[in-house]
Amino acid sequence: MSKSKSIFSKKFIIIPVISVFLIWLVYYLEIKYKTNFNDYGIYPQTLTGLRGIIFSPFLHSSFEHLFSNSIPLLVMLASLYYFYEGIATKVLLWGIFLTGFLTWSFARPSYHIGASGVVYFLVSFIFFSGVFRKYYRLAAVSLIVVFLYGSTVWYIFPVEEKISWEGHLSGFLVGFIFAYISRKNGPQPEKFVFSHNPEFDELFDEHGNFAPPKEKEVSEINEEPKNPEA
Numbered sequence: 001m002s003k004s005k006s007i008f009s010k011k012f013i014i015i016p017v018i019s020v021f022l023i024w025l026v027y028y029l030e031i032k033y034k035t036n037f038n039d040y041g042i043y044p045q046t047l048t049g050l051r052g053i054i055f056s057p058f059l060h061s062s063f064e065h066l067f068s069n070s071i072p073l074l075v076m077l078a079s080l081y082y083f084y085e086g087i088a089t090k091v092l093l094w095g096i097f098l099t100g101f102l103t104w105s106f107a108r109p110s111y112h113i114g115a116s117g118v119v120y121f122l123v124s125f126i127f128f129s130g131v132f133r134k135y136y137r138l139a140a141v142s143l144i145v146v147f148l149y150g151s152t153v154w155y156i157f158p159v160e161e162k163i164s165w166e167g168h169l170s171g172f173l174v175g176f177i178f179a180y181i182s183r184k185n186g187p188q189p190e191k192f193v194f195s196h197n198p199e200f201d202e203l204f205d206e207h208g209n210f211a212p213p214k215e216k217e218v219s220e221i222n223e224e225p226k227n228p229e230a
Contacts, residue, residue: 011088012081016074023073023115026058027066041113042104042167044207052099054114058169059113069115072145076122083126091178095121095161107166117154117167123152124175132183182226 032035040058044051060066081088099117123142130139146152156169 009032010081010085012085013080014078015192019077020070020074023058023060023066023070027060029064029167031078032104038111040115042100042107043111044104044107044109049104053097054104056100056113056117057096057118060115065114069119072123073115075141075145076119076126079138080122080125084129084182087182087185090181091125095125095171095174098174099167102170102174103164103167107164112164112167114164114167118169120152120156121175121178122171124172125179126175128176129146129183129186132187154182160162164224175194186214190200 004189026037038061040051041059043051060069067194077092080092084091089153096118099121103112103117123145127139127142130136130142155163155165156172159163
């Protein structure tokens with residue numbers, strides 16, 4: 001690992017850990033003081049509901065809800081900041097805002113809370129970034145998270161009433177769009193340049209078969225004696 005990826009100096013460890021710590025801290029405070037902050041979630045098409053764009057990723061309705069988001073969020077944030085260090089913060093902030101705003105614009109009239117919209121955004125962004133760049137190591141990371149997260153893709157549809165599929169779908173769509181827009185930035189697949197070697201090419205025929213040339217006959221060249229100077 002290069003110095004630029006040092007775990008002591010880089011964000012790809014610090015930011016994921018702090019983010020997960022904060023959502024657990026909020027849940028702990030709700031339990032400790034026997035309250036909840038669900039009113040700070042996204043409530044679609046209301047002015048007060050707009051504040052949920054910022055606060056909703058930190059709010060969770062149960063321990064299971066919190067735990068199911070923690071591992072994917074940790075892995076996806078680490079992947080984002082490891083592979084896209086130069087644009088990671090910009091991508092994350094815009095992704096959170098647009099995912100929340102899209103959810104606010106069309107979701108059902110209820111409080112929408114949880115970090116799963118952000119998780120879907122990150123999974124979608126990193127997966128499709130790998131596809132658009134043909135850099136499949138990134139797509140492999142997302143597939144691992146999909147395995148951990150269960151049947152993720154089905155939850156962008158209204159399969160369960162209590163699940164905010166609108167938030168999941170919003171994150172998925174925003175991630176796809178961001179992956180396409182930023183496909184020229186960040187990591188790119190390695191390109192190999194092969195040098196031309198005429199001597200090597202002579203060992204093969206026009207069909208690519210190995211056909212070394214026969215030894216050339218060397219004729220003796222008799223030099224004529226030079227005329228002596230007068």
